[in-house]
Amino acid sequence: MREMMTWVVVLSLFALFLGSVTDYLPFALNGSTSSVLAREGEMIEKVHKTEQEWRKILTPEQFAITRRKGTEPPFSGEYNKQDENGVYRCVCCNLDLFSSDHKFDSGTGWPSFWQVIDSQNVAEVEENGFFMKRIEVICNRCEAHLGHVFDDGPPPTGLRYCINSAALKFVGSES
Numbered sequence: 039m040r041e042m043m044t045w046v047v048v049l050s051l052f053a054l055f056l057g058s059v060t061d062y063l064p065f066a067l068n069g070s071t072s073s074v075l076a077r078e079g080e081m082i083e084k085v086h087k088t089e090q091e092w093r094k095i096l097t098p099e100q101f102a103i104t105r106r107k108g109t110e111p112p113f114s115g116e117y118n119k120q121d122e123n124g125v126y127r128c129v130c131c132n133l134d135l136f137s138s139d140h141k142f143d144s145g146t147g148w149p150s151f152w153q154v155i156d157s158q159n160v161a162e163v164e165e166n167g168f169f170m171k172r173i174e175v176i177c178n179r180c181e182a183h184l185g186h187v188f189d190d191g192p193p194p195t196g197l198r199y200c201i202n203s204a205a206l207k208f209v210g211s212e213s
C-alpha cells in the first residue's frame with residue numbers, strides 16, 4: 039500500500055513537471071489533440087512556406103516561437119513594456135494583429151491585449167494538455183503561433199491575449 043502511494047506521488051510530481059516545462063519546449067507536447075475552434079476557412083489568403091524558407095526570414099528565436107510553438111521567457115520580450123501608439127503585425131507575414139489601443143499591462147511579463155485588431159486575422163486552436171486546456175492563438179494567414187488567450191482579461195471583453203513579443207513586429211503610428 040505504501041509502495042502504491044509512493045508511485046502516485048512520484049507520477050503526480052512528474053505530471054506537474056511536464057506541465058510546467060511544456061511552455062519552454064521547442065515543440066508542442068500538449069498540442070496532440072488540437073482542433074481549430076473558430077474562423078477556419080474564412081476568406082483570408084493563406085501564406086505557406088517551407089521550413090527552410092521560414093528559417094531564412096526569421097531569427098532562430100522567432101522561428102522557435104512562431105513555427106515551433108515556443109514561448110519566450112516572461113519579461114524578456116521587447117514589447118512587454120512597449121506603450122507607444124501603433125500596430126503589432128505578424129513577424130512572419132506582416133498581417134495586422136493587435137493595436138496599442140487594446141494593449142494593457144497584465145503583469146505576466148508578456149505583451150497582453152484585450153482584443154484582436156480584426157477577428158478574421160487570428161484563429162483559435164484548442165490545446166488539450168495533460169492537466170489543462172488552453173486556447174492557442176495563431177495568425178490566420180500564415181498559422182504562426184502567437185500565444186494564448188485567457189478569459190481573465192479586463193473589460194470590455196474580459197479577454198487576455200497573452201502574446202510573445204518575438205511573434206510580433208511593431209509599427210509606430212508616427213512612422
Ligand code: FE
Nearest residue numbers: 128131177180
Ligand atoms: Fe502571419
